Amino acid sequence: MYNLFMKRNISEKVINRLTLYHYILQDFAEKNIEYISSKQIATLLKIDDSQVRKDLNLLNNSGKSRVGYIVDELKQSIENTLGFEKRKKAIIVGAGNLGMALAKYDNFTNYGLNIIGLFDNNPNKTGKVINNKQVLNIKKLKEFMQKNPVEIAILTVPAQNAQETAQYLASLNIKYIWNFTPKILDLDENVQVWNENLMGNFLQFTYEM
Amino acid sequence: MYNLFMKRNISEKVINRLTLYHYILQDFAEKNIEYISSKQIATLLKIDDSQVRKDLNLLNNSGKSRVGYIVDELKQSIENTLGFEKRKKAIIVGAGNLGMALAKYDNFTNYGLNIIGLFDNNPNKTGKVINNKQVLNIKKLKEFMQKNPVEIAILTVPAQNAQETAQYLASLNIKYIWNFTPKILDLDENVQVWNENLMGNFLQFTYEM
Numbered sequence: 551m552y553n554l555f556m557k558r559n560i561s562e563k564v565i566n567r568l569t570l571y572h573y574i575l576q577d578f579a580e581k582n583i584e585y586i587s588s589k590q591i592a593t594l595l596k597i598d599d600s601q602v603r604k605d606l607n608l609l610n611n612s613g614k615s616r617v618g619y620i621v622d623e624l625k626q627s628i629e630n631t632l633g634f635e636k637r638k639k640a641i642i643v644g645a646g647n648l649g650m651a652l653a654k655y656d657n658f659t660n661y662g663l664n665i666i667g668l669f670d671n672n673p674n675k676t677g678k679v680i681n682n683k684q685v686l687n688i689k690k691l692k693e694f695m696q697k698n699p700v701e702i703a704i705l706t707v708p709a710q711n712a713q714e715t716a717q718y719l720a721s722l723n724i725k726y727i728w729n730f731t732p733k734i735l736d737l738d739e740n741v742q743v744w745n746e747n748l749m750g751n752f753l754q755f756t757y758e759m
Numbered sequence: 760m761y762n763l764f765m766k767r768n769i770s771e772k773v774i775n776r777l778t779l780y781h782y783i784l785q786d787f788a789e790k791n792i793e794y795i796s797s798k799q800i801a802t803l804l805k806i807d808d809s810q811v812r813k814d815l816n817l818l819n820n821s822g823k824s825r826v827g828y829i830v831d832e833l834k835q836s837i838e839n840t841l842g843f844e845k846r847k848k849a850i851i852v853g854a855g856n857l858g859m860a861l862a863k864y865d866n867f868t869n870y871g872l873n874i875i876g877l878f879d880n881n882p883n884k885t886g887k888v889i890n891n892k893q894v895l896n897i898k899k900l901k902e903f904m905q906k907n908p909v910e911i912a913i914l915t916v917p918a919q920n921a922q923e924t925a926q927y928l929a930s931l932n933i934k935y936i937w938n939f940t941p942k943i944l945d946l947d948e949n950v951q952v953w954n955e956n957l958m959g960n961f962l963q964f965t966y967e968m
Contacts, residue, residue, distance in 0.1 A: 562963045569959035574943045594943050596952075632962050647863060651856035657918070657941045661958040702965065709866070728964060732866045734783045734803050743805075744964035746957075749870040750778035753841050754771045755937060755953035756911065 560608060560631070567605055568628050569661075570595055575625040576660075585618035634662040639700045640728075643715060644707035645670035645678070645685045648730055652704060653680045666698055667691075688715075692722055701725040709733050716741075769817060769840070776814055777837050778870075779804055784834040785869075794827035843871045848909045849937070852924060853916035854879035854887070854894045857939055861913060862889045875907055876900075897924075901931055910934040918942050925950075 560568075571591055578586055588602040595602075606612045606619070609631050613623025629635065642649045645668050652658070653668055669688045670676055676687045686694065703724045707715045712733035719727060720741045729735055730746045737743065769777075780800055787795055797811040804811075815821045815828070818840050822832025838844065851858045854877050861867070862877055877894045879885055885896045895903060912933045916924045921942035928936060929950045938944060939955045946952065 560966070565963045565966060566956055566959040569956055569962060570943060570954060573941050577942065594945055596948070633966070636968075638965055638968065647856045647860035651860055654856060655957075657958060658961075661962065663958075663961055701968075726965065726968070728961065732782050733786065734779060736803055739805070742964075744960065745779060746960060747775055747778055748864075748955075749866060749872075750775040751953065751955060752867075752872055752937065753778055753870065754774045755951075756847055756935065757769070757774060757842070759845075759847065759910075759935070 564605055564608065565632060567595075567597075567601075568632060571602070571605070572625060572628045572632075575621055575628070578621045579625060584621055585615070586621050586624065587618040632661075634660070637662055637664050638702060639664045639666050639698070640702035640704055641665070641667040641669060641691070641694075641700055642704045642706060643669045643688065643691075643719065644705060644711075645672075645675045645680070646706060646708070649704075649706035650680050652706065652730075653683060656681075665704075666700060667694055669694075688718075691719075695722055702728065704728045704730065705735075706730045716743075773814055773817065774841060776804075776806075776810075777841060780811070780814070781834060781837045781841075784830055784837070787830045788834060793830055794824070795830050795833065796827040843869070846871055846873050847911060848873045848875045848907070849911035849913055850874070850876040850878060850900070850903075850909055851913045851915060852878045852897065852900075852928065853914060853920075854881075854884045854889070855915060855917070858913075858915035859889050861915065861939075862892060865890075874913075875909060876903055878903075897927075900928075904931055911937065913937045913939065914944075915939045925952075 574591055574594055588606060589599050592599040592602045609627045611627050613620040613627055640663060642653055642665055653665055658665060668680060668683050668685045669691055670685050671688045676685050678685045701724060703719045705712060705716060705727050709731050712731040713735060716727055716735040716737055720737050725741060727741060727743045728746060729743050735743050783800055783803055797815060798808050801808040801811045818836045820836050822829040822836055849872060851862055851874055862874055867874060877889060877892050878897045878900055879894050880897045885894050887894045910933060912928045914925060914936050918940050921940040922944060925936055925944040925946055929946050934950060936950060936952045937955060938952050944952050
């Protein structure tokens, strides 16, 4: 099938900013505010107005009216462009605090991320129910995946278990790993890893301090 | 004082990559491996070898030897450049799962981030001890800051409390907020906010799926 959006060259930076704009639109919508200007968005994010306008021009239909962007339309337009309606199923591996925090993060669902299972190897954790999802023993993952095909795993195990767990996930045909551990995973080419580099972000943020 | 590193124009992307290289070096050091090549780093991160070499050339002393980079020297060199030894104190505001996960994240200390306090407004949470730190009532923050000056707050409260909490933090002279909530904070110019945009990262990662 021909995918309209694949062809567009929307950079990672733009995707990131569009998500931030969406947070703002969500907020305006909740407050029943009908219109928003690029200037308002720019001011909240402390970025340039021209940047916001440039980004919004990339959308198919940005819902621009004479009095500003129509909040609902602009919001919908970002959702269409970023593919929020394209549900993506994922499992969380590692039911420690971070795994639980992510499992409880209701916002994920709004953005098309559907957590369908939580796994851990610790018997003190398996059986617990978090956000209507039971923590299962990692040994049951293979069987689980036969009934519930899933390609994305969110890795939140302790650093020392990251590599072996990732290899195990790869062996079960997980194709995408969102890696929250501070370890670089050594995996085959066919597994894509996104390193959620918290320390890197912190260092970027505080570099000029 | 003249700061050598301020003058260098190290971009956010480079800081991010240097941190990832550091994760690898940390791992090699733990395994007592003495040398590493840019190629090895590039392969692990599935990026271009030339990119790694370019980044490492930005370091003052990259510890290059005839048989590759010397792991310990390269590691130290990244630490110097990114200022790991410049301890930065921070508090965590919001002792839910995410706040607790971050409080337990020992790696922070290695990267110069020193969590000196945890705060929450929920009496069920205050008093708990997490990673040797007691969760204090947010009402005690003002008093706490008089004894323990701190400029960075890590914001992990529920989304609906994000704005009011951030304003309160700003009123107490917090200058940097690392925002883990999916809300854009509306604050004065003198407060810097880093949005840890988890959904944006996820969408970037899975955009081509």
